[in-house]
Amino acid sequence: MASGREIKTKIKSTQNMRKVTRALEMVSASKIRKAQDLMKASRPYARLMRKVIAHVAQASTDFTHPFLTERENVARVGFIVVSTDRGLAGGLNSNLFRRTLTSIREWQGKGAQIDVVAVGQKAVQFFRRIKGVNLIGTATHLGEKPKVEDLIGVIKVVLDAYTDNKLDRVFLVYNDFVNTIVQKPRIEALLPLSLVANELENAGGAESEGVKVEQTHDWDYIYEPDARTVLEHLMTRYIESVVYQAALENLASEHAARMVAMKAASDNATKVIGELTLVYNKARQAAITQEISEIVGGAAAV
Amino acid sequence: MTHTIRVDIVSAEAEIFSGEATLVVATGELGELGIAPRHAPLITRLKPGHVDVVATNGERQQFYVSGGILEVQPQVVTILADTAARAADLDEAAALKAKEEAEAALANRGEQLDVAEAQAKLAEALAQLQALERMRKTLKH
Numbered sequence: 001m002a003s004g005r006e007i008k009t010k011i012k013s014t015q016n017m018r019k020v021t022r023a024l025e026m027v028s029a030s031k032i033r034k035a036q037d038l039m040k041a042s043r044p045y046a047r048l049m050r051k052v053i054a055h056v057a058q059a060s061t062d063f064t065h066p067f068l069t070e071r072e073n074v075a076r077v078g079f080i081v082v083s084t085d086r087g088l089a090g091g092l093n094s095n096l097f098r099r100t101l102t103s104i105r106e107w108q109g110k111g112a113q114i115d116v117v118a119v120g121q122k123a124v125q126f127f128r129r130i131k132g133v134n135l136i137g138t139a140t141h142l143g144e145k146p147k148v149e150d151l152i153g154v155i156k157v158v159l160d161a162y163t164d165n166k167l168d169r170v171f172l173v174y175n176d177f178v179n180t181i182v183q184k185p186r187i188e189a190l191l192p193l194s195l196v197a198n199e200l201e202n203a204g205g206a207e208s209e210g211v212k213v214e215q216t217h218d219w220d221y222i223y224e225p226d227a228r229t230v231l232e233h234l235m236t237r238y239i240e241s242v243v244y245q246a247a248l249e250n251l252a253s254e255h256a257a258r259m260v261a262m263k264a265a266s267d268n269a270t271k272v273i274g275e276l277t278l279v280y281n282k283a284r285q286a287a288i289t290q291e292i293s294e295i296v297g298g299a300a301a302v
Numbered sequence: 303m304t305h306t307i308r309v310d311i312v313s314a315e316a317e318i319f320s321g322e323a324t325l326v327v328a329t330g331e332l333g334e335l336g337i338a339p340r341h342a343p344l345i346t347r348l349k350p351g352h353v354d355v356v357a358t359n360g361e362r363q364q365f366y367v368s369g370g371i372l373e374v375q376p377q378v379v380t381i382l383a384d385t386a387a388r389a390a391d392l393d394e395a396a397a398l399k400a401k402e403e404a405e406a407a408l409a410n411r412g413e414q415l416d417v418a419e420a421q422a423k424l425a426e427a428l429a430q431l432q433a434l435e436r437m438r439k440t441l442k443h
Contacts, residue, residue, distance in 0.1 A: 038315070045312040048380050052373050056345070087425070117400075124407045137400035138407055148314045148385045153396030160397065221373075224332050224346035233347055233371060237382065241314045268432070 004287070007280040011273055018269035024088065025262035028255040031144065032180060035252035038145065039177070042248055046241045053193075053238055056221070056231060067235045070192045071168045076113040078136075078158055078167040079104065080190065081127065082174035082246050083120035084254040085141055090261035092175060092183060092253060093122045099185040100173050101130070108132060115167060117154045119247060136161065146247045148240055155240050162191050174246035175253035181260065183253035188246075190239065306358050307339040311365060313383040318365060319355060326379050327354040328372055335372065337379055344374040353381060 057068070081100055083093050104114050117137040118124040124138045137157040142150050161167040170191040176184045223230050309326055311319040326337040329351035337344075353365045370383040 041316045042314055044310070044317045044320075045314045045382060048310060048312055049382055052345070052371070052380065052382070055373075055375070118404070118407075124404075128407050128410075135404045135408055137397070138403040139400055140403070149396070152393055153398075153400035156393050156397035157400050221343045221345040224330055224344065230345050230347060230371070237314075237371065237384070244314050 004280065004283050007276055007283065011276045011280065014269050014273050014276065018266050018273070021262045021265040021269060025259050025266060028259035028262065031255040032252060032259065034144065035248065035255055036177075039245070039248045039252060042241070042245055046238075046245055049234070049238050049241055053234055056227075056234065065231050065235055066163060067191055067193045067239075074107075074110070074112055074168045076115060076161075076167050076169075077104075077107045078115045078117065078161065078170040078191075080117045080154065080158060080170065080172045080243060080246075081119065081123045082172070082243075082250045083118070083123035083126075084250065085121040086254075087122065088261060089254050089257040090264075092257035093126075096173065096175055096185040097123070097126050099187060103171070103173075103187055104130075104133065112168075115161065117158055119151070119154060119243075120250075142247060142251075144251075146244065146251060148244050151240065151243055151247060155236075155243055158191075159236060159239065167191075172243060172246055174250045175257075177249045177252040177256065180256045183257055190242065193235070193238075305339055307337070307341075308378045309355055309381070310378065311353065311355075311367075311381040311383060313367075313370075313385050315385050318383065319363065321355075322358050323355045323379075324358060324360075325354075325356040326381075327352075327356075328367075328381065329353075330372060337372075337374055340376070341374050341379075343376065344372070346372050348372050348381070348383075353383075 079100060081096070083096060087093070104116075108114060113134070114132065115134045115136045116123075116127045117139075118127050118135060119139045120142070121140045124135075124140060127133055127135050137154040139150055139154045158167065158170055162170060169189070172188045172190040174186060174188075176186040178184055306322040306324055307326070309319065309321060309323045311317075324339065326335075328335050328337070329349045330346040331349055332346070335344075335346070348367055348370045350368045351366070353367055355363045355365070357363065365383075367381065367383040368385070370381060373380040373382070
């Protein structure tokens with residue numbers, strides 16, 4: 001029974017590990033719910049915002065906003081990468097970063113400079129090590145209930161850079177929450193907005209119809225104080241809401257991915273415990289058998 | 303339907319109010335606004351302050367917004383409320399903070415292996431071990 005105690009300790013520690021992973025799984029399962037609620041709550045704002053922007057873009061204003069015009073030469077490309085703060089979420093972040101890097105290399109191949117804004121601790125840790133990538137802003141520790149205010153700083157960095165011609169194109173990268181099992185890394189064009197508008201019009205049946213029907217009105221607004229200021233304000237808020245929603249999607253994805261990863265870990269632990277128990281029993285049986293044969297052998301000798 | 307107007311008040315984080323009303327009062331950038339049904343299309347920025355909504359049954363509901371945008375369409379009033387007090391200098395400070403954090407993160411680069419990095423490497427090694435284990439098992443059977 002030399003290894004009996006050793007195996008027993010191993011079983012015990014695996015059981016403890018399983019307790020931890022089970023707990024993490026349960027915690028994430030409950031948090032997915034909350035994250036989804038947050039996502040749902042933020043949708044009306046983005047929807048109405050989109051409608052208003054569609055109206056404003058449709059209404060005849062002689063002023064075109066820089067966010068709406070596409071630039072010919074793309075010398076610098078910005079990426080807003082939304083990741084998680086913590087790990088233990090399976091391949092969630094690494095998949096996202098791989099996708100981002102592919103896209104970054106592609107742009108670098110075209111001779112563009114790359115600026116990255118990292119949201120979440122993981123993205124910060126990853127992108128500060130990547131060569132040829134300039135980290136221009138970070139936002140971390142958004143917590144379980146991200147607030148728009150937490151993101152204002154990084155968004156302003158990007159918008160300012162865009163207005164000053166330091167960025168010609170901006171992409172938003174995050175994990176799209178498809179369902180509890182599937183999360184897809186997604187790269188979305190954020191600026192110029194014209195690209196986004198097309199995408200949005202195609203998305204969703206009834207909603208986009210509503211937008212289109214109302215777009216046929218040919219009245220214009222009374223702008224207070226003036227079209228430029230209002231449009232400026234609208235654009236900023238819209239981009240903020242898009243990035244905020246990406247953060248929420250990513251949060252839901254994080255919890256879903258963690259739940260799945262932890263479930264796999266718990267299952268594996270159960271398997272390991274089963275195997276170890278088998279080994280333990282075998283060892284015990286062997287020891288007993290040996291003891292008996294020794295006794296029998298001894299008795300026979302007498 | 304000409305005597306009521308649809309009102310939607312939303313912020314980026316939540317839907318605040320949605321329903322029919324006979325009057326909406328808000329503080330626009332250029333002064334107090336009272337929006338009754340059949341108001342001309344209008345779009346304006348809001349100052350921090352109260353938004354009063356008089357519902358169809360005469361009940362008055364009051365909301366506080368810390369800024370935002372008010373949009374009036376022929377049948378709909380939309381208020382896109384900000385979630386926090388916003389000002390140019392506050393935004394500037396936030397942007398500065400984001401930049402500084404990025405610089406701090408860059409300054410720390412390579413100084414030492416941080417815990418998260420080590421954990422990631424450990425997880426990777428474990429995964430490889432597990433894959434090996436599995437391979438060994440399938441070969442055995």
